[in-house]
Amino acid sequence: MKKLLNVSNLNVNYGGVCAVINFSLNVYEGQIVSITGANGSGKSSTLNALSGIQKPSSGEIVFLGERITGFSAHRIVKRGLVQVPEGRHLFPNLSVRENLLTGNHCKGGLLLSKSIPENLLKIFPILSDRLDTNASSLSGGQAQMLALARGMMTNPILLLLDEPTLGLSPIMVKEVFNLFSILRDKGLTILVVEQNVRRTLEISDYAYVIESGMMVMEGKGTDLLNDSRLVKSFFGFENS
Numbered sequence: 001m002k003k004l005l006n007v008s009n010l011n012v013n014y015g016g017v018c019a020v021i022n023f024s025l026n027v028y029e030g031q032i033v034s035i036t037g038a039n040g041s042g043k044s045s046t047l048n049a050l051s052g053i054q055k056p057s058s059g060e061i062v063f064l065g066e067r068i069t070g071f072s073a074h075r076i077v078k079r080g081l082v083q084v085p086e087g088r089h090l091f092p093n094l095s096v097r098e099n100l101l102t103g104n105h106c107k108g109g110l111l112l113s114k115s116i117p118e119n120l121l122k123i124f125p126i127l128s129d130r131l132d133t134n135a136s137s138l139s140g141g142q143a144q145m146l147a148l149a150r151g152m153m154t155n156p157i158l159l160l161l162d163e164p165t166l167g168l169s170p171i172m173v174k175e176v177f178n179l180f181s182i183l184r185d186k187g188l189t190i191l192v193v194e195q196n197v198r199r200t201l202e203i204s205d206y207a208y209v210i211e212s213g214m215m216v217m218e219g220k221g222t223d224l225l226n227d228s229r230l231v232k233s234f235f236g237f238e239n240s
Contacts, residue, residue, distance in 0.1 A: 103153025
């Protein structure tokens, strides 16, 4: 498999606080890779450093063979490394169509075209009959689908997802996780940060567990899910 992303000894500091400490990971083409752990463990800080939102204090980030450590967010997006942020960050007063088109703008495209790719609407049918309605009228699940679809508008090589199921109903959580598997089957590579540990590990080809900014466990998702140390010590649920 082709290695898309290599992160070595990543450190992220906020003032005097070390949010991420010597974190390393690899992401290979066609995989779903997850970073999981308790709230405040450094998951989102790691993702923000990879996407250029937060500048790393030290370490190396290599994407498609190019060292991108310290690159600005817009330079990283143009290379095909695209983050869908926690909280969605939609434009509530713009239509669904206009929100989607901003995805093109993020990668340097213009907003002159009003067309949305048909293949994208097939993946996100929940949006197809709402293109001309305001984003503010969407339910939480619909808004999350819009955020994901907007990220897909950039034709990403690697999609970074930060807490994509946060605040969603159980039904929508199931739909979102099913969508991840569909996208992987279509060839997309995904790196996801998510607190829904069981569901995340079930679909992860490889997973990293982070605690207090440090990686404490790694392995195949199903292997970690069956590791009694993980489920008892970190997440407090029993294997079923």
